[in-house]
Amino acid sequence: QVQLVESGGGLVQAGGSLRLSCAASGRTFSTYPMGWFRQAPGKERECVAAISRNGDSTYYADSAKGRFSISRGAAKNPVYLQMNSLKPEDTAVYYCAARVRSFVEVTRLREYDYWGQGTQVTVSS
Secondary structure, three states, rough: OOEEEEOEEEEEEEEOOOEEEEEEEEEOOOOOEEEEEOOOOOOEEEEEEEEEEOOOEEEEEEOOOOOOOOOOHHHHEEEEEEEOOOHHOOEEEEEEEEEEOOOOOOOOOHHHEEEEEOOOEEEEO
8 A cells, every 4th residue: 555645835926936745655656657636626637747667757737848847756755746937827736646557648547546635736926
């Protein structure tokens, strides 16, 4: 079993930055591809970034390209999401997720086996 805990959310002004962290416990976490998702009120949960087991492959949603960066820490735990140039439309609950399958179809929610409880990110204009 894998338990995921996100941290680093908060309130920030437009143009500011936040770094989200996802810490995990449980077996073989370091071998799992990981994703960061977000869900705004009234909207579906969407993948904003994902990273492969060893960090050599990444995915970014168009809305995140050039502003967000996903990375893995030492020993591949935790996983970070650095968010720069934040916009009000980035306001959402952000979730990290882990998957057993390989790094394919990374935007599909059902491909992920473990989820964190989420951390709120609010960007004021």
